Amino acid sequence: MAANEVTQPPVQADTSKSVGVPDEGYYKKCIFCKIVKREIGTELLHCDDEVSCFRDIKPGAPHHYLVVPTKHVGNCKSLSKDHVPLVKRLVETGKEILQxxxxxxxSDVRFGFHWPPxxxxxxxxxxxxxxASQMGFMSRLIYRLNSYWFITADQLIELLSSKEETS
Structure with a gap:
């Protein structure tokens, strides 16, 4: 196997009784779960047991990547203090892909998440x-710092870490 080749974990049959219930970290209606499982022909730039990365289909900058947990994890609001290492790993993987x-x-990179809803x-x-300096007008709006709809990775880590102190 080549150094940059990624291996694909075996696809497990969906044995869940309820539609839309995550099965072993896989949510069959989730587009990102399908990408990670290679059910959709999107090129994976990185894939391991913990995180995966691929290009955004609507790039907001010359380099626009999405780094996701390999197993299904809900949005930012569903995270707890226990997810801080995962969020840090997403960021580190993003930096590796950029390098x-x-x-x-x-200093000219934006790392962040859209805040639900x-x-x-x-x-x-x-x-x-x-x-980030080459983002167009709409991308500057969609990925705007200090907005109600976008939170930087550092802000999310700080928010989750503060939950730890108050728990």
Missing amino acids: RNNITDL FCSVTHLHLHVLAP
Whole structure:
């Protein structure tokens, strides 16, 4: 196997009785779960037991990647303090993908999540956009810092960590 080749875990049959119930970390109606399971022909730039990465189909910047948990995890509001290491891993994977694509200036990168109800897919996904300075008008609005609909990875980590202190 080549160094950059990823392996695909075996697809498990859906044995859940209820429609839409996650089965072993797979939600059969979730588009991102289907991408990670290779049921859809999207190129995976990274895939391991914990996180996967692929290009956004509507890029908001020259480099726009989505980094997702390989197993289904709900949106930002469903996270707890226990998810901080996962969020950090999503960010680290995003940085690795950028470096592989010769993006080394991390001061011109945006890492963040849409805040519910402003997310189109309920599978947790980190947007990695670079260079942020080259985003168009609509992308600057959609991925706007300090808005009601978008939260940076650092802000989410801080929010989740503060839950730990008050729990």
